[in-house]
Amino acid sequence: MPRMIRSLAIVLVLLAAAQAWAAGERDVTIAQGIDAEFLDVQMTNNIVTLIINGSIYDTLLTRDKSLAIQPRLATSYKLVGDRMWEVKLRRGVQFHNGEPFDAEAVKFSVERIQRPDFKSPQKGWFSTIERVEIVDAATVRFHTKVPDPAMPARMTLMYQMAPKYVAQVGDAQANLKPVGTGPFKFVEWQKNERIVVEANDAHWTGKPAIRRATWRPIPELGARIAALQTGQADLIVNVPPDQLPMLAATKSVRVEKIPSCRIISFQIAQIKGGPLADKRVRQALNYAVDMQGILDAVLLGNGKRINSWMPPNVWGHDPSIPFYEYDPKKAKELLAAAGQTNLTLTLQAPNGRWAMDKDIAQAVAGQLTENGIKTNVKIIGEWGAYVRSILDHKTEDIAMAGWCLPSLEPDHWVTPNLKTGEAVSQYSNPEVDKLMDQARAEMNPDKRKQLYSQLLRVIRDEAPYIFGYQQMDIYGVNKRLKWTPRGDESIRLTEIGF
Amino acid sequence: MVGYVGRRLLQSLGVLLGVSVIVFGLLHLTGDPTRLLLPLEAREEDVRQLRALLGLDDPLWVQYGRFLARAVRGDFGLSFKHQVPALALIFQTLPATLQLTAAGLGLALVVAVPAGILSALKRNSLLDALCSVGVLLGQAMPVYWLGLLLIMVFAVGLGWFPAAGRDGWTSIVLPATALGAFSMARIARMARSGMLEVLAQDYVRTARAAGIRTFVVTYKYALKNAAIPLVTIIGLEFGILLGGAVITETIFAWPGVGRLAVDAIFSRDYPLVQAIVAVLATLFVVINLVIDLVYTYLDPRIVYVRSAR
Numbered sequence: 001m002p003r004m005i006r007s008l009a010i011v012l013v014l015l016a017a018a019q020a021w022a023a024g025e026r027d028v029t030i031a032q033g034i035d036a037e038f039l040d041v042q043m044t045n046n047i048v049t050l051i052i053n054g055s056i057y058d059t060l061l062t063r064d065k066s067l068a069i070q071p072r073l074a075t076s077y078k079l080v081g082d083r084m085w086e087v088k089l090r091r092g093v094q095f096h097n098g099e100p101f102d103a104e105a106v107k108f109s110v111e112r113i114q115r116p117d118f119k120s121p122q123k124g125w126f127s128t129i130e131r132v133e134i135v136d137a138a139t140v141r142f143h144t145k146v147p148d149p150a151m152p153a154r155m156t157l158m159y160q161m162a163p164k165y166v167a168q169v170g171d172a173q174a175n176l177k178p179v180g181t182g183p184f185k186f187v188e189w190q191k192n193e194r195i196v197v198e199a200n201d202a203h204w205t206g207k208p209a210i211r212r213a214t215w216r217p218i219p220e221l222g223a224r225i226a227a228l229q230t231g232q233a234d235l236i237v238n239v240p241p242d243q244l245p246m247l248a249a250t251k252s253v254r255v256e257k258i259p260s261c262r263i264i265s266f267q268i269a270q271i272k273g274g275p276l277a278d279k280r281v282r283q284a285l286n287y288a289v290d291m292q293g294i295l296d297a298v299l300l301g302n303g304k305r306i307n308s309w310m311p312p313n314v315w316g317h318d319p320s321i322p323f324y325e326y327d328p329k330k331a332k333e334l335l336a337a338a339g340q341t342n343l344t345l346t347l348q349a350p351n352g353r354w355a356m357d358k359d360i361a362q363a364v365a366g367q368l369t370e371n372g373i374k375t376n377v378k379i380i381g382e383w384g385a386y387v388r389s390i391l392d393h394k395t396e397d398i399a400m401a402g403w404c405l406p407s408l409e410p411d412h413w414v415t416p417n418l419k420t421g422e423a424v425s426q427y428s429n430p431e432v433d434k435l436m437d438q439a440r441a442e443m444n445p446d447k448r449k450q451l452y453s454q455l456l457r458v459i460r461d462e463a464p465y466i467f468g469y470q471q472m473d474i475y476g477v478n479k480r481l482k483w484t485p486r487g488d489e490s491i492r493l494t495e496i497g498f
Numbered sequence: 499m500v501g502y503v504g505r506r507l508l509q510s511l512g513v514l515l516g517v518s519v520i521v522f523g524l525l526h527l528t529g530d531p532t533r534l535l536l537p538l539e540a541r542e543e544d545v546r547q548l549r550a551l552l553g554l555d556d557p558l559w560v561q562y563g564r565f566l567a568r569a570v571r572g573d574f575g576l577s578f579k580h581q582v583p584a585l586a587l588i589f590q591t592l593p594a595t596l597q598l599t600a601a602g603l604g605l606a607l608v609v610a611v612p613a614g615i616l617s618a619l620k621r622n623s624l625l626d627a628l629c630s631v632g633v634l635l636g637q638a639m640p641v642y643w644l645g646l647l648l649i650m651v652f653a654v655g656l657g658w659f660p661a662a663g664r665d666g667w668t669s670i671v672l673p674a675t676a677l678g679a680f681s682m683a684r685i686a687r688m689a690r691s692g693m694l695e696v697l698a699q700d701y702v703r704t705a706r707a708a709g710i711r712t713f714v715v716t717y718k719y720a721l722k723n724a725a726i727p728l729v730t731i732i733g734l735e736f737g738i739l740l741g742g743a744v745i746t747e748t749i750f751a752w753p754g755v756g757r758l759a760v761d762a763i764f765s766r767d768y769p770l771v772q773a774i775v776a777v778l779a780t781l782f783v784v785i786n787l788v789i790d791l792v793y794t795y796l797d798p799r800i801v802y803v804r805s806a807r
Binding site: 031117124171172192218220226229232384388416423 | 541544582591646649650662750753758764765
């Protein structure tokens with residue numbers, strides 16, 4: 001008898017183990033560097049936080065893998081007047097709490113961000129919207145203060161909140177127990193430990209392949225890689241190029257890469273005046289750096305050069321604009337013509353913000369020095385201090401700068417960085433300002449594209465940057481996942497299969 | 499005794515007040531946090547609005563007064579970054595840190611005290627030499643290096659423990675080892691030297707001469723006397739580990755108050771930093787007080803008189 005009980009117990013244990021294995025098979029753990037800041041999606045502009053929230057909330061429009069705009073909770077949109085967009089909403093969609101999604105929810109979601117007492121960092125994203133008009137339950141109109149061709153791009157960031165739920169539980173609870181219409185439902189959030197979501201089988205796009213997903217913050221790179229190697233994580237982000245051989249040695253793991261929307265360059269402080277106010281000097285700086293050589297040597301080829309201040313995966317980019325080719329002779333000629341043959345500059349760079357940032361900065365400074373422009377490197381390790389130097393317009397002569405915004409709207413690359421008086425801009429040029437204003441208000445897409453082409457050509461010629469490269473986003477993935485990365489730094493659970 | 503405790507409590511309040519002034523001053527020296535809380539492309543108007551909402555427009559002394567008036571009621575305000583009460587965030591993460599610290603110190607004690615005593619008893623033996631090497635290594639290895647080494651060997655290589663996170667008891671073994679290693683070395687060294695000193699005392703020799711068994715002499719008479727400096731260092735170690743868990747927590751993705759503090763400092767989250775410092779300083783002060791009281795138990799000759807001067 002005891003023997004039989006023992007056998008039975010063993011069978012039960014094995015069964016339970018098999019069941020646990022089966023349940024775990026379609027579970028996925030993703031390790032990023034930081035935890036979500038908020039699960040009230042309207043309280044954040046942080047890319048990691050938006051990625052996590054993207055599984056719980058839906059937006060009106062979305063971007064497919066090629067980053068083209070596609071319908072989501074909005075089925076269609078059209079321009080009715082110069083300052084009015086009419087949007088048709090998907091019918092029959094429900095929030096996770098059963099509340100219906102309709103025009104009221106859209107109005108509520110926009111107005112919540114615009115409320116002066118609501119501390120949302122997304123205010124700027126929707127600052128052109130004057131009011132939201134409800135036409136019927138499935139139709140809304142956005143009235144804008146100015147003609148705004150970026151409205152579709154803005155709608156890809158319009159996350160929909162459940163109005164009754166938020167009113168009932170309050171903002172604080174809405175953050176701790178988020179309710180959206182997304183393909184995954186919130187399960188738990190242990191601060192700095194994990195966020196768990198489970199499949200919303202009632203989602204209008206159908207049942208997700210993943211049953212349960214866990215987002216884990218693992219700040220230390222070594223531990224993140226170890227978690228992937230031991231199967232504790234299935235997908236990890238921000239793998240630096242020099243770690244690739246180590247990942248390649250692990251059988252269960254593969255590497256995925258994609259050129260990102262994030263571009264990294266060296267911003268030249270033209271507004272400081274002096275030699276840097278001379279276009280020829282700025283151009284000389286570009287000719288004096290062998291960017292491709294640096295990318296190959298430092299990033300092991302993981303980076304793609306850019307021809308002006310916009311990445312190829314953002315609409316408006318013009319591939320026909322020529323790159324600055326490495327030409328030390330031309331650099332010397334330009335410097336001589338400008339009467340700047342004895343130039344000493346300082347270049348500032350952060351440490352650990354972008355892959356191998358400090359090393360790249362040192363290589364750039366090294367080449368400038370080699371080609372007659374003595375360049376000292378100043379590393380500002382603390383990001384807060386780095387940002388402050390930029391916002392206070394007190395950068396050194398050259399500052400390493402990276403940029404990517406989730407809107408993928410061309411204006412959001414040029415205006416904040418190059419317009420006169422903008423917080424981040426270290427450059428001023430009335431001609432460029434005028435072109436930017438024209439392009440951001442042009443409602444005809446063909447004409448608008450032409451304007452950006454013209455603008456980017458002027459920027460290339462004006463050289464307010466030593467033009468750098470498109471960052472390569474590198475992921476470590478467990479081979480059991482079917483997944484390829486996106487160029488907008490996002491990870492969508494619905495794009496993961498087995 | 500009661501008077502002594504009362505006086506110590508008053509002194510502690512003074513310490514905490516001093517800490518709060520220093521932290522408040524230092525934080526505000528680092529500059530205005532509003533620009534860091536908003537996106538880089540934010541408009542000046544949004545910046546002004548947020549600054550007013552956070553109460554950063556008021557003069558510094560008004561801000562400090564407001565902070566102090568709230569703090570004495572246990573209200574440290576809303577975290578700028580997370581928009582929830584700062585204290586709630588700390589109480590959410592403090593258990594993980596206390597758990598890690600206790601495990602690290604526990605592990606250190608379990609290994610270090612017997613090792614220290616044994617190497618004192620078997621002075622100049624092979625065991626003593628091995629312990630000395632262990633102590634040297636423990637004190638020389640930086641925790642981030644040891645942590646990664648432990649992950650490589652025991653998580654990736656052998657697969658015995660998870661590499662990161664806080665899931666079940668197995669996940670605490672590696673971080674506790676990494677955290678405890680330094681203390682382990684220090685405690686072992688103290689235990690050894692303390693024991694050697696006591697063993698050379700007259701009363702130990704007398705006890706031995708009186709024919710009392712070695713075991714009793716060692717553990718009843720010698721150990722209790724050697725324990726006083728040990729208790730001091732253990733108390734201090736606990737405080738140091740509590741504050742020093744930051745690196746270990748980061749390496750092993752342990753969701754403790756150390757990581758919370760680092761994030762808060764980098765994002766200039768004033769209320770959260772102030773609350774964390776206040777809570778940790780209070781813990782430190784309480785631990786020190788407890789140690790002082792434990793002395794009287796260990797050595798009844800230590801009495802607290804009114805005017806010790």
